[in-house]
Every structure is written in structure tokens, then in C-alpha cells.
Amino acid sequence: METLYFYHTNDIHSHFENWPQISRLLLEKKQLHRDKSEACYIFDIGDHVDRSHPLTEGTQGKGNVQLLNEAGFDAVTIGNNEGITMSKEALIALYGEAEFDVIVCNLFDQGHVEWALPYTIYVTEQGTRIGVIGATAAYTTFYKKLGWEVTSPSEDLQRIVKDIEGRTDVIVCLSHLGIKEDEKLALDCPAIDVIFGAHTHHLFHEGKLVGNTLLAATGKYGEYVGRVTVDVDVAVKKVVKMAAKLYRADQLIRTEEDVSQVTGLIESGKQAMQEKVYYNPTALPQNLFGVSPLASFFGRALIAYTKADCALFNAGIFLGSLDKGWVTKESLHTLLPHPINPCIITLDGAELQEVYELSLNEEWPQIEIKGLGFRGTLMGAMIHERLYKNRHGKLYAGNREVVKGQSYTLATLDMFTFGFFFPILQEAKKDYCMPELIRDVLGWYGTELY
Secondary structure, eight states: OOOEEEEEOOOOOOOTTTTHHHHHHHHHHHHHHHHHOEOOOOOESSSOOOSHHHHHHHHHHHHHHHHHHHHHHHEEEOHHHHSSSOHHHHHHTTTTTTTSSOSSSEEESSSSSSTEEEEEEOOOOOEEEEEEEEOOOOHHHHHHTTEEOOHHHHHEEEOOOOOGGGGGEEEEEESSSSSSHHHHHHHHOOOOOOOEEEEEEESSOEEETTTTEEOOOOOOEEEEEEEEEEEEEETTEEEEEEEEEEEEEEGGGGOOOHHHHHHHHHHHHHHOOOOEEEEEOBBBBOOOSOOOOHHHHHHHHHEEEEEEOOEEEEEGGOOOOOOOEEEHHHHHHHHHHOOOOOOEEEHHHHHHHHHHTTOTTTTTTGOBOTTTTSSBBBOOEEESSSEEEESSSOOETEEEEEOTTTTEEEEEEEEEEEEEEHHHHHHEEEEOOSSSOHHHHHHHHHHHHH
16 A cells, blocks of 8 residues: 655645745655655646735745745646736746746646646656646636636546546646536536646545545635645555545644745745835825725726726725826736726716726725725725716716617726625626736826826
């Protein structure tokens, strides 16, 4: 019998609070197994990168890659945060110094990306052959806008499994697809022994068996590290037992050096973002629950950049005010850390009227938002730029009255196009501005003016 040891993380999202402890645990485990001549592999299942953290933004994700190198990772797949919140050029350059395999079978750039392997096969000292496959969620519209081609992950994974099944004894999948897709994949492709999951931030304390496939996942933000063991009968090359467990990162020993390292990651990122963008001649204070000079400035920036008729966004995106003086990349990042893109939506007058009325919901400003790229806390007031009612109660977009049967363009945030707040926007005609994030638009407008 040979026991294979797999350690895994997912959806770290540049939450490095526990990273020193996680890295130390992984290095210790790998050395322990190496000393015992046991097979050990360490995987990350995507969304390790998140541009809300100064280190990630300041190094264009290369700081994350260095952390993965130092922790001894063997293979990773990419998540949507690596894939669609970074420019194409930044993603192509991201893994240039990676000391691990990047396995993703469904991302293409007129052929396979140089660093993207559709699969790899590891062979243990006892000769057990481990096929490792991987795929990322197919955000087709966003990838296409950035110049990538992303294909159906399930179909590609099943095709690869058929190709390598006869050359492997164990097959594991690095899946940044989400729990529902993982469960379906386990049933559609029973030749996969283990699916390491991610994307939907699900958590399995002892794994979940779907058919004969073990699903394993560690939640989010480095709160847990996962371990899967696979027992293989070496004589017949057959899996006879699988088990999963989790380590709670906050229960691992934390030293003063760990705290200093976490602080140092933040500071090094900030130092990398000291480039001056423009000089701000007057302070722009924020107001979470109403119109403010900062919100008005950003609203004008959004319309100038998109050339839309009007704009709609929430005041909660601003995590502070903008002081008088030089605006740097760091200050823009601190103000607007969200990996959110602007979006131009074409609406009929009746649809725009519906969106406007929905935006007046008095409960929304106090709602806590999680996910959707938003990195603040509360929604805050909904801000309307050049979208208003005159004294007769008629709605105007810019200088035009909003009339049913006529078309209007609305500039907003991509997080409002997913249907959670404005269902009508999910099916509307959209043009995402990519790779520009909303902080890039604010910086561009300030540079144009000053």
C-alpha cells in the first residue's frame, strides 16, 4: 500500500493574515513526508490573487507567485481573479518566475498559453502515476473582452481524462468551477478520484463523496488548509481508500515574526505604488449616505470615460475621502480597492425608469454587500449622475427626457449587472470596460483635468 498526501488551499483572495502559518505548515509537512519517502503534493485552486491587497496591486500579482514559490506549491490552477481582473499582459507575465505547474485546460490565446498545462502526470518513488488536471470558470464575455478564449471546462476535462486514463493510476482535478459544477463533474466523469474545489467558497471538513469521487474544499481567505490522503494498492494500481481533513489556520502557532511579515507585505505593496498620478487642487470629502464632492467627481469621471447619457453607482465604493495634493496609485487603490470594472448598458426608456425607481429603495444604503468584486462593507446611498427628475416629476438622462421606446446609455459598475439588485440589467445589452477598473477611471479623469 502507498499513501499519497495532498495539501490544498483555495480562494485566498490575498488574505495574508494567516499566510505565514500556512506556509510554515506546508513546508513542515512536505519535509516530514520527504523524510519518510512518502509522496506529497501541494496545490492551490485559484483566486490566490486579489487586487484589493496592496502587495498584489503593487506587484501585479507577482508577489503572490513568490509566496507560492516559498511555500513549496507543486501546482495551481487559476481563478477568475487571476483571469479577468488582470489585464491580458499582466496575466501572461504573472507566472514567469513560477516554480510550480499552472494547470488549466480551458484558457487559450490563439493556442495554449505558454505557462498553461492542460494536465501533468507526477510519478511517485513507488511508481504510482498521478494525473493532475485543472480548469477555471468560463466567464466567456469577460475573457473575450480581454482577448482570451475560454472554453467549456467540463467538456475539456472529460476529454483529457479519456486521454490520460490509461497512463495514470490516480486522477485528481484542480477545479475553480464551484460546488455545483464539481458535483456534476463527479457524476459525469467517475474516473476522477479527487476534485479539489474552489470559486463558491464552499467548505468540507471531511470531504464529500459524490459517487466514487471525493470532493475537498477549504472555504476562503486562508481560514483552513486541506489535506487529502489517497491509499493506493501498489500491486494492482487501484485506489482503495480516500480521506479528507482540515487544519484551522487560526489554531496554528503565530509568532511576532509572522505579524511583522504580514505588515511587511502590505508596506512593500504600498511602496510599489508611490507613482504620482495627478495633483488634486481641492479636497474631495466622501458621504456614505448621500451626495458628496467625491461622488460627484467620480460620476463626472464615469460619464466622461464612457460617454454614456447618465451614471448610477453606490457611495459605498469609496473607502475614504480624497485629500488635496498629489494623488498616487496607492491613494487611488486605498480609496477604491475593488476589482470592479465600469460597464455601459443600453436600456429602453421604460427599463431605465424601472432601474431608477429601484435605486430609490430606502433600505439599500444599510445593506452589507459581500462578493461581486465589492471590497467595502455597506452599499451606501445610490448616486445618480445626470439622471434626475425635474420639478414636474419627469425623469431625465442628461438633457433628454426618458421616454418609453427610446434608447439610453447608463454607465454603472459591473457588480450591478449580475441581477442581484437590478434583475433587468442581467439581460440588457452591455459593454464592459476592461481591463480598466473604476480606480483607473478616476485616475484618468484627474489626469485629463489637471
